[in-house]
Amino acid sequence: MSAQLPTYIAEVRGLMESKMWIKGCDLRHQVRKAGRRLPRKIRRDMRHLIDASRLDANPKLARMVNDDQIKKAHANVVAYLERLDPREAMWTRILNIAASVALALIVVFVLVLYVLVQRGFV
Structure with a gap:
């Protein structure tokens, strides 16, 4: 025991x-x-x-x-x-979320730009 x-x-x-x-x-x-x-x-x-x-x-x-x-x-x-380190884990999580949002915005911007070019607006 x-x-x-x-x-x-x-x-x-x-x-x-x-x-x-x-x-x-x-x-x-x-x-x-x-x-x-x-x-x-x-x-x-x-x-x-x-x-x-x-x-x-x-x-x-x-x-x-x-x-x-x-x-x-x-x-x-x-x-x-x-x-x-709890503080480092929190910042890593925040940065991962921010990076995901930034990537999504870049992809949307590129797609919108592509559509505008295909339709002849740009």
């Missing part, structure tokens, strides 16, 4: 809320909401933490929890989440 597992889970949940703005009733819901925003290896490590917490709830199954694997998974997840 891992005594630090609830602490690990609470720390990861707090980082998910503060760094990625993902809230949920437990870690499983937060990981599901994050989806592909998390790399595959980090999702796998979070799955180890979720499975360990489920096993840890049952005293007979708690012996199946591999403490070394849990510590390594926790270290990987925390290292990834601490590197994230």
